[in-house]
Amino acid sequence: MLFYFSITGLSSLLLSCRPVIYTTNIASNLIKKGLKMISRKSDWHPADIIAALRKRGTTLAEVSRKAGLSSSTLANALSRPWPKGEWIIANYLEIHPSEIWPSRYFDPNTGELLERKIREQTNN
Known part of the structure; x- marks a missing residue:
């Protein structure tokens, strides 16, 4: 890389x-x-993300359920920016989400790493 x-x-x-x-x-x-x-890299293709999970012996649906989500919820991170889902997938693959989705984590104009955090839950 x-x-x-x-x-x-x-x-x-x-x-x-x-x-x-x-x-x-x-x-x-x-x-x-x-x-x-x-960044001169492109985002991973969704099939590559699914294949990486399969190589680890699991599925996207299983990772989603282990995270307490519906089995199809993490699929949203494959097609649209969703920091929480991206971090769940990346943590399972033991890499930073910017490795999978560089376009979502690096500013296209400056090339700086963007800080994308998961929102904290509020107790209302």
């Missing part, structure tokens, strides 16, 4: 015209240091 980074605030004279390529582990460390990611 490769990522491209741009460094803001530095003179373009100091940088080469070619993008710098890093692997996933290096990329996460660079993000922590303030570098911005310009």
Whole structure:
């Protein structure tokens, strides 16, 4: 998996015209240091997400039920942004949701990682 980074605030004279390529582990460390990611990856296809779950010996419906949801509820995360569902699926696959849905987690203009949180329940 490769990522491209741009460094803001530095003179373009100091940088080469070619993008710098890093692997996933290096990329996460660079993000922590303030570098911005310009994602060149596309979102996983829904069939790839389902296949990844099947490789782990489960189904999307089973993961949904284990999370206390209806068996078809997590399918919503495959077709539309839903942070709670995305995190449930990603946690089961032991990866960050931005690995599965980069378009939902990186700002397309700046390349910065967006902070998408699950809303906390309110007691009314």
